[in-house]
Amino acid sequence: MTTLASRPRRRRRLQSNTLAVLLVAPAVILLALFTFAPGIYAFILSLLQQKVSGGLFGGTTTEVFVGLDNYASALADPELWASIGRMLTVAVIGVPATVILATVFALCLDARNARLVGFSRIVIFIPYAVPGVIASLLWGFLYLPATSPIGGGIIDYFGSTTIFFSVANIAVWGVVGFNMVVLYTAIRGLPAEIYDAAQIDGASELQIALRIKLPLIRPAMVLVGLFSVLGALQLYNEPTTLRPLANAITSSWVPLMKVYSDAFVTNDIYEGSATALIIVALTIGATLVISAIGNRFSRSSE
Amino acid sequence: MIRGARGGGLIPTLVLLVGALYCLIPVVWILVAATKSNAELFSTSTYLPSFTGSFWANITGLFAYQDGIFARWALNSLIYAVGGGVLSTLVAAAAGYALGKYRFRGSTMIFRFIVAGVLLPAIVLAIPQYLLLARFGMTNSYASVLLPLLVSPYAIFLCKIYAESSVPDEIMEAARIDGGSEFRIFTSVGLRLMAPALVTVFLLQFIGIWNNFLLPSVMLSDNELYPLTLGLYGMLRVSGGQAALYSFVIMGALIAIVPVVILFLSLQRYWRLDLISGGVKA
Numbered sequence: 361m362t363t364l365a366s367r368p369r370r371r372r373r374l375q376s377n378t379l380a381v382l383l384v385a386p387a388v389i390l391l392a393l394f395t396f397a398p399g400i401y402a403f404i405l406s407l408l409q410q411k412v413s414g415g416l417f418g419g420t421t422t423e424v425f426v427g428l429d430n431y432a433s434a435l436a437d438p439e440l441w442a443s444i445g446r447m448l449t450v451a452v453i454g455v456p457a458t459v460i461l462a463t464v465f466a467l468c469l470d471a472r473n474a475r476l477v478g479f480s481r482i483v484i485f486i487p488y489a490v491p492g493v494i495a496s497l498l499w500g501f502l503y504l505p506a507t508s509p510i511g512g513g514i515i516d517y518f519g520s521t522t523i524f525f526s527v528a529n530i531a532v533w534g535v536v537g538f539n540m541v542v543l544y545t546a547i548r549g550l551p552a553e554i555y556d557a558a559q560i561d562g563a564s565e566l567q568i569a570l571r572i573k574l575p576l577i578r579p580a581m582v583l584v585g586l587f588s589v590l591g592a593l594q595l596y597n598e599p600t601t602l603r604p605l606a607n608a609i610t611s612s613w614v615p616l617m618k619v620y621s622d623a624f625v626t627n628d629i630y631e632g633s634a635t636a637l638i639i640v641a642l643t644i645g646a647t648l649v650i651s652a653i654g655n656r657f658s659r660s661s662e
Numbered sequence: 663m664i665r666g667a668r669g670g671g672l673i674p675t676l677v678l679l680v681g682a683l684y685c686l687i688p689v690v691w692i693l694v695a696a697t698k699s700n701a702e703l704f705s706t707s708t709y710l711p712s713f714t715g716s717f718w719a720n721i722t723g724l725f726a727y728q729d730g731i732f733a734r735w736a737l738n739s740l741i742y743a744v745g746g747g748v749l750s751t752l753v754a755a756a757a758g759y760a761l762g763k764y765r766f767r768g769s770t771m772i773f774r775f776i777v778a779g780v781l782l783p784a785i786v787l788a789i790p791q792y793l794l795l796a797r798f799g800m801t802n803s804y805a806s807v808l809l810p811l812l813v814s815p816y817a818i819f820l821c822k823i824y825a826e827s828s829v830p831d832e833i834m835e836a837a838r839i840d841g842g843s844e845f846r847i848f849t850s851v852g853l854r855l856m857a858p859a860l861v862t863v864f865l866l867q868f869i870g871i872w873n874n875f876l877l878p879s880v881m882l883s884d885n886e887l888y889p890l891t892l893g894l895y896g897m898l899r900v901s902g903g904q905a906a907l908y909s910f911v912i913m914g915a916l917i918a919i920v921p922v923v924i925l926f927l928s929l930q931r932y933w934r935l936d937l938i939s940g941g942v943k944a
Contacts, residue, residue: 375843375844376764376844377764377766377767379760379764379844379845379848380760380761380763380764380766380769381760381766383756383757383759383760383848384756384757384760384761384769384772386753386756386757386813387753387754387756387757387776387813387818388757388772388775388776390753390809390812390813391775391776391779391813391815393809394787394791394809394810394812394813395779395782395784395787395810395813395815396779396782397794398787398790398791398793398794399782399787399790401790401793401794402787402789402790402793405790405793461681464677465677465678465681467674468673468674468675468677468678468681469674469678471671471674472671473671473674474671474674474675474678475671475675476675476678476679476682477678479682480678480679480681480682482927482930483681483682483685483686484678484681484682484685485926486685486686486689486923486926487685487688488869489869489919489922489923489925489926490689490873490919490922490923491872491873491875491890491891491918491919491922492873492875493873493875493891493892493894493895494891494894494915494918494919495688497894497895497898497911497912497915498688498689498691498692498915499688500898501691501692501695501908501912502687502688502691506703506704507695507703507704507908509687509691509709510687533684533685533688536681536685537685565674590783593783594783594785594786596785596875596876597873597875597876600875600895601875601895601898604898604899605898616785616786616876619786619789620789620876620880623789623792623793624880629789629793632789633789633790633793636786636787636789636790639786640781640782640783640786643781643783643786644781647781
């Protein structure tokens, strides 16, 4: 009796395991080939350098192992630090602006007597569907003195200081709606009972928003902050697209632009790889730091 | 109206309207600017559209630019975004379902391996991906832009969570008793129940690929293969701060936005952004 029942079950388990492996295989293979292999290849390249040997005529180029030399020279390059500084400046403006605006909009969407909620939610979300390059083109024309409807003739949006705000503004415009929806979803997910006591006590809508909703959506705010910081580290499309319009943006304005110009303009793929991996290290570091801060921050609210 | 205002609805409504205005300004501006010729762009009021027939002239001019290369870019963008979106959603659905609904040897290890992929941001990998593909002579092709985008650890993660919470074991077991093969159960039960997550993942992937810029700009040297973003950037750079192509670039930007916005608004009802914050409730 038992043997009769267990044999098909064993076959069934074998069949299901085979299927599971087959289903997960494409993802694992693609990830290995197009994410990890390039990562490892970049790491190998970052340890090499091209050496010309064999004298002046008929010299051959070979790749030689140089240890951490590329990292040393990448880190010694003041332009890398300058580009990191500019990226951080944009981040210092853009990240708080994104988190604050997204939170304010989400709280307003959830406010009891707010009107035009559906309309506003869609309209504020729409920029997320606009490609960063196109968004930069649009804002570029809005900034450009000759075509500006927002006072580009009076304010120099491409000045040495204003450029940081101009770039940050494009990034914020693109992501604020997405983050607003993430936060709004978090607010909608709160149990309705928590408002009852507050309403009986006669708390105002503003008090409920600031004292009850805001502390409870802290984990979602940390997530939004993390998205924004990671977005800033990967800043590339906006400044690159603005470059033909704005002289203030150089070819290595932010770290990723520097990697690009190292690899393709100066043709130093070895130092370029080292710089790319430094950015990866910064990304991982930022993720860990924000998660750690986030954990403490969300726990302190409980 | 006044009662609504007294109820505390006025300030939130005003804040939302200001936000909506901020988000709409560039879109409205481009609609207005698209109606203007190059000369009008600089001579007429920036707030008022022109009715001199320039809108149509811009469209025909844009599509005639360099023997109609713009239509090619638009088609390429569709190929990349639809093809990449569908394939990457299938890859993520299969992997997420397998990891969410089956325990097999190494499944935890594989899941950790996939999650680790999140730490290697795609945009930073674009240049190493180019260098690696160049070794095999695979750059400057559709495949070079599509292949690196087919797997998204984040999409797999979403699909796994969703499969766990919305594909009940009981239904799978019932299908087994009915004699369905495991593969049939995946296609007829698993994929159907995961539909909301799949629509969400598809939209996110579609938009990500449609908006992609660095990867194609690294991989492609032949402008016949360019997507819209790269092509329009090239046009802006050719004009190099000179105004010659501005009205075409503006029209091109407008055309690049329209399909994504339409897709978004039409699929609005079916996709679930709450998945992003991990707020799945079974």
